[in-house]
Amino acid sequence: MNRTQALVRSIISGAGPALVLIAMAAALWVMSPAFRSPTSLMLIGLEAAALGLVAAGQTFVILTGGIDLSVEAMVSFAGVIAAILIAGTNVSGGQIAGGLPSWMAIPIALSLGLLIGAGQGVLVTAFRMNPLIVTLGVRSILLGFALVLSRGSGIYIKKDDLLGFITGRFEVLGLSIPIPLILTLIIYVICWIVLKQTKFGRYVYAIGGNETAARLSGVRTNLVKLSIYAISGFLAALAGILVMGRLESGAYQNGTNLTLMSVAAVVIGGTALTGGIGGIWGTLIGVFMIRLVDAGLVYMSFPSQAKEIMIGAIIVLAVLIDTARRGQIPWLTLRLRGGDPGG
Amino acid sequence: MLATSPPEEGALLPTPVPILEMRSIDKRFPGVHALMGVSMDVLPGEVHALVGENGAGKSTLMKILAGVYVADGGEIVYKGQPYAPRTPRESRDAGIVTIYQELNLVPDLSVTENMYLGVELQRGPFLDWPAMHRRARQLLSERLHLDLDPRTSVGRLGVGQQQMVEVAKALLHEADIIIMDEPTAALSLREIADLFAIVRELKSHGVSTIFISHHLDETFELSDRTSVLRDGQHVATVATADLTKAELIKYMVGRDLASLDPKRPAPIGAEVLRVEGLTRHGVFENISFSARAGEIVGIAGLVGAGRTEVVRGIFGADPLDAGRIFIDGREVSIKSPRDAIDNGIALLTEDRKSQGLVLIFDVRENITLSILDRLSRGQLTDKARERQVAAGFIDRLAIKASSQEQLALNLSGGTQQKVVLSKWLAAEARVIIFDEPTRGIDVGAKAEIYQIMNELVAQGDTIIMVSSELPEILAMSDRVLVMQGGRLRGELSRDEASQERIMHLATVSDGENGAEPAGAAA
Numbered sequence: 001m002n003r004t005q006a007l008v009r010s011i012i013s014g015a016g017p018a019l020v021l022i023a024m025a026a027a028l029w030v031m032s033p034a035f036r037s038p039t040s041l042m043l044i045g046l047e048a049a050a051l052g053l054v055a056a057g058q059t060f061v062i063l064t065g066g067i068d069l070s071v072e073a074m075v076s077f078a079g080v081i082a083a084i085l086i087a088g089t090n091v092s093g094g095q096i097a098g099g100l101p102s103w104m105a106i107p108i109a110l111s112l113g114l115l116i117g118a119g120q121g122v123l124v125t126a127f128r129m130n131p132l133i134v135t136l137g138v139r140s141i142l143l144g145f146a147l148v149l150s151r152g153s154g155i156y157i158k159k160d161d162l163l164g165f166i167t168g169r170f171e172v173l174g175l176s177i178p179i180p181l182i183l184t185l186i187i188y189v190i191c192w193i194v195l196k197q198t199k200f201g202r203y204v205y206a207i208g209g210n211e212t213a214a215r216l217s218g219v220r221t222n223l224v225k226l227s228i229y230a231i232s233g234f235l236a237a238l239a240g241i242l243v244m245g246r247l248e249s250g251a252y253q254n255g256t257n258l259t260l261m262s263v264a265a266v267v268i269g270g271t272a273l274t275g276g277i278g279g280i281w282g283t284l285i286g287v288f289m290i291r292l293v294d295a296g297l298v299y300m301s302f303p304s305q306a307k308e309i310m311i312g313a314i315i316v317l318a319v320l321i322d323t324a325r326r327g328q329i330p331w332l333t334l335r336l337r338g339g340d341p342g343g
Numbered sequence: 344m345l346a347t348s349p350p351e352e353g354a355l356l357p358t359p360v361p362i363l364e365m366r367s368i369d370k371r372f373p374g375v376h377a378l379m380g381v382s383m384d385v386l387p388g389e390v391h392a393l394v395g396e397n398g399a400g401k402s403t404l405m406k407i408l409a410g411v412y413v414a415d416g417g418e419i420v421y422k423g424q425p426y427a428p429r430t431p432r433e434s435r436d437a438g439i440v441t442i443y444q445e446l447n448l449v450p451d452l453s454v455t456e457n458m459y460l461g462v463e464l465q466r467g468p469f470l471d472w473p474a475m476h477r478r479a480r481q482l483l484s485e486r487l488h489l490d491l492d493p494r495t496s497v498g499r500l501g502v503g504q505q506q507m508v509e510v511a512k513a514l515l516h517e518a519d520i521i522i523m524d525e526p527t528a529a530l531s532l533r534e535i536a537d538l539f540a541i542v543r544e545l546k547s548h549g550v551s552t553i554f555i556s557h558h559l560d561e562t563f564e565l566s567d568r569t570s571v572l573r574d575g576q577h578v579a580t581v582a583t584a585d586l587t588k589a590e591l592i593k594y595m596v597g598r599d600l601a602s603l604d605p606k607r608p609a610p611i612g613a614e615v616l617r618v619e620g621l622t623r624h625g626v627f628e629n630i631s632f633s634a635r636a637g638e639i640v641g642i643a644g645l646v647g648a649g650r651t652e653v654v655r656g657i658f659g660a661d662p663l664d665a666g667r668i669f670i671d672g673r674e675v676s677i678k679s680p681r682d683a684i685d686n687g688i689a690l691l692t693e694d695r696k697s698q699g700l701v702l703i704f705d706v707r708e709n710i711t712l713s714i715l716d717r718l719s720r721g722q723l724t725d726k727a728r729e730r731q732v733a734a735g736f737i738d739r740l741a742i743k744a745s746s747q748e749q750l751a752l753n754l755s756g757g758t759q760q761k762v763v764l765s766k767w768l769a770a771e772a773r774v775i776i777f778d779e780p781t782r783g784i785d786v787g788a789k790a791e792i793y794q795i796m797n798e799l800v801a802q803g804d805t806i807i808m809v810s811s812e813l814p815e816i817l818a819m820s821d822r823v824l825v826m827q828g829g830r831l832r833g834e835l836s837r838d839e840a841s842q843e844r845i846m847h848l849a850t851v852s853d854g855e856n857g858a859e860p861a862g863a864a865a
Binding site: 197202203216218276 | 658660679680681683684685690692697698699700701702703704708712713715716719722723724766770
């Protein structure tokens with residue numbers, strides 16, 4: 001009985017969104033010839049990569065019952081830092097000789113992401129501050145730094161071999177698959193292993209389920225929470241490198257909207273905002289859904305100004321689904337129960 | 344006070360017309376048939392005890408009355424009219440008020456504000472505070488004999504007085520039926536006596552009370568009739584005067600329980616745990632005691648005496664300001680629950696749901712939570728070994744779960760307690776601290792928990808048991824420590840201990856020390 005229960009649950013939280021995703025893709029496929037081109041598919045994959053990385057980190061944070069609003073700022077910040085290091089200047093004109101090679105610049109930017117994330121973790125755990133406020137504040141600080149360091153405009157760079165490779169494409173069977181997407185999928189497999197096959201992952205779920213019980217069971221809850229903010233910072237910085245490399249420019253707008261989109265992707269993917277329930281593959285589905293909607297707007301000739309409206313609507317809808325899924329809307333559950341003849 | 348209204352001795356008169364009749368109530372949840380055609384009636388002005396093991400369906404039945412759930416089948420007739428509340432508010436407006444175990448009060452608001460929440464009196468567009476305060480004070484003093492400033496914020500009252508505020512709120516709504524769900528769980532003996540007086544007073548005014556309790560002593564003392572539910576079915580409704588305790592227990596569990604003296608003494612060995620001068624300022628001071636292998640040390644005292652806080656301090660859940668802890672004569676440093684676990688100390692908290700279990704984890708994940716380090720290969724968890732460990736404990740403690748994958752959420756209180764205990768046995772704890780080990784656990788499962796405690800001390804473990812139930816303390820302890828106002832007031836051997844002596848130590852202060860405030864209560 002409980003196996004069926006578990007199965008039903010996994011179908012609702014897993015396959016449901018997947019089916020919607022397939023339906024959306026099919027609809028676009030039929031309605032918009034432009035969508036069917038390999039280039040457009042490649043672009044969606046490419047766009048999904050950066051959001052996917054950010055949302056993967058966000059999944060960890062939300063699974064513990066927290067939230068990381070600093071991610072979009074981290075994307076911009078890490079991109080600007082890496083761009084300045086590679087360009088060797090923060091004058092917006094362009095690359096001069098004497099910059100660092102990307103194999104040195106990228107690790108520096110990633111380490112900063114990791115450290116700043118961990119710093120947020122310290123504020124949330126050791127100082128018992130509300131993650132919403134901490135990450136909102138750090139978001140502002142990071143955006144401010146990105147703006148100041150880049151003097152308000154993009155830092156242009158020329159890609160070297162490494163950066164060229166990780167933002168490049170991979171041709172197979174006439175399809176060109178963006179390397180960032182492959183990188184992201186690898187990260188997702190690692191995240192899945194961490195969440196489902198390691199004790200760290202179990203602790204993440206335990207903290208989201210009942211932090212007090214986890215602590216009283218001997219779980220070092222502060223260390224785990226600190227680590228997840230560090231992971232989120234690191235993955236956002238990695239996304240920042242990919243975006244910067246693709247645009248060949250580090251600018252403070254690079255991460256725009258990624259926070260809201262990542263939270264939406266996580267929640268659409270079945271992870272509860274209260275923590276403890278959900279998983280990484282749901283988030284991936286959520287990421288592609290959002291990218292399809294985004295692409296759909298373009299291919300259906302919606303004005304590009306409508307994008308913000310759609311993103312806002314998606315996040316509100318996602319939270320509504322999350323609330324309804326947990327049976328917290330009395331009149332909605334009443335109706336569901338009434339319609340179900342003796343579950 | 345003067346009792347005028349309806350006849351009290353209902354049992355002697357020709358059957359009075361019930362104020363409430365529930366007929367063939369049916370309720371299903373996913374996977375559970377919670378109520379199977381339950382019928383029950385309530386007479387005007389009677390105290391009706393509703394008893395049954397956890398999971399018997401008492402709460403579900405009451406939540407249908409309270410408008411929290413809607414029944415799938417059956418009908419309710421209330422004051423001669425069909426009654427099917429869809430929201431708690433509908434039920435309250437109809438005169439059926441429920442007082443839940445977790446009181447529904449806003450701690451930062453005053454007594455008056457709580458009582459009038461949602462039904463505020465107004466003069467024009469403004470709130471009429473003088474009138475509300477006056478009527479609140481009047482209600483409290485005349486009906487509840489409670490001299491309480493209605494401007495006090497509720498959070499500053501003790502649990503007993505908070506409950507009185509809930510009763511006052513019910514009276515304000517002119518309740519005809521008050522449902523009390525485990526009202527005495529957090530009350531001291533004195534407060535329980537006050538509550539009973541109030542219930543009798545309500546009865547004399549014709550108000551009916553449905554009284555849910557696991558404490559059979561209480562239901563016998565208070566109720567006119569007793570209804571028993573078992574596994575979602577109505578077993579019996581009997582005039583309490585015609586019932587013996589043994590009969591009632593048989594109705595509840597469907598079988599005879601073995602003796603009510605559960606203790607099997609174990610050989611007492613060397614000292615295992617010793618604490619010296621444990622202090623947390625404003626909460627408890629200078630607590631020193633020791634416990635030996637094979638021993639059950641009971642810690643008695645009133646709610647708020649600091650007992651829970653002391654054991655949380657020993658377990659590293661709360662920081663200590665001073666004091667030393669020794670295991671096997673060697674001083675250990677305990678700064679976190681992890682340190683305590685590594686030193687073989689375990690704590691079963693009084694509130695299993697909010698502190699003991701991850702409710703959305705299954706049985707296996709809860710059992711292995713403390714020992715994942717040991718069960719993992721490097722960082723990776725070893726699911727096969729986890730399964731094996733969990734299977735061992737499910738078997739050993741007779742855990743009633745449909746599978747290892749059943750969520751802790753869906754287990755009864757007794758089974759949940761066994762899962763928490765399995766977690767600690769898996770962690771190889773040698774000093775096991777039980778805080779209210781059988782709170783909210785039904786009669787059958789209680790006996791099993793005592794049985795397990797016997798087995799633990801028999802194999803040389805040490806048990807420290809904090810309990811507010813004196814019969815439990817007296818039955819199980821080899822030695823009883825009594826706390827009052829954050830201090831250790833005395834120690835009684837098993838032979839010396841009696842209800843009277845414990846209550847004396849717990850309530851009567853001696854000399855100037857007695858003036859210390861019991862800071863732990865808030």
